[in-house]
Amino acid sequence: MQIKLSSVLVEDQDKALAFYTDVLGFEKKQDIPMGEFRWLTVVSPDSPCEVELLLEPTGFAPAKTYQSALFEANIPLTAFAVGDVRAEYERLSGLNVRFQTEPMTAGPTTIAVFEDTCGNLIQIYQA
Numbered sequence: 001m002q003i004k005l006s007s008v009l010v011e012d013q014d015k016a017l018a019f020y021t022d023v024l025g026f027e028k029k030q031d032i033p034m035g036e037f038r039w040l041t042v043v044s045p046d047s048p049c050e051v052e053l054l055l056e057p058t059g060f061a062p063a064k065t066y067q068s069a070l071f072e073a074n075i076p077l078t079a080f081a082v083g084d085v086r087a088e089y090e091r092l093s094g095l096n097v098r099f100q101t102e103p104m105t106a107g108p109t110t111i112a113v114f115e116d117t118c119g120n121l122i123q124i125y126q127a
Contacts, residue, residue, distance in 0.1 A: 005041070007054035008077055009067045010118040013040050016055040019117050023095050024080075026053065058119070067119050074100065076113055076123035085110040085126040 010016035017040060020026045026042035029052055037059060041052040058064045070077055082088045085103045089112050093099065100113040100121060110126045 003051055005052050005054055006078065007056040008116070008118070008120055008122075009058045009063050010055045010120075011058055012118065013038055013055050013057055016040075016116075016118045017042070020053070020055065023092070023097060055118075071119060071121055074113075074121065077120040079111075079123040079125050082124045082126055085112050085124055088112075088124055 008016075017028060020042045021028060025045065027045050027048060028040075029043045029048065030039055030041040032039040037057045040055045042055065043052050044050070056063070058067055067077070089099065089103050092114060098115045100115065101111070103110055103112045108127065111123055113121050113123045116122050
């Protein structure tokens with residue numbers, strides 16, 4: 001069994017694609033029309049054949065409720081590994097990304113949490 005696809009809930013797929021590619025640095029992998037929405041995935045340029053991240057529209061009412069509940073409780077929807085949390089924090093801050101937490105140490109891990117402009121909190125971490 002392998003993990004090849006994960007998803008983040010997004011309010012607007014075009015806005016999400018711009019943020020996840022232009023700001024975070026992922027690359028678009030698939031963009032397939034599916035009615036009013038799209039099967040829209042991005043990948044890490046460091047491992048484009050590994051896990052795809054689906055930019056999943058919140059067209060289903062319970063998905064919006066779930067996304068809002070996590071955001072209001074300050075719980076990240078997902079986490080991305082980075083080589084240097086402090087450097088990534090500085091880079092993203094310079095691109096006007098809004099952080100909920102500055103880099104902090106949690107045991108052997110350094111973490112920080114930011115808003116993805118699409119209704120989610122995302123954690124970055126460095127082991």
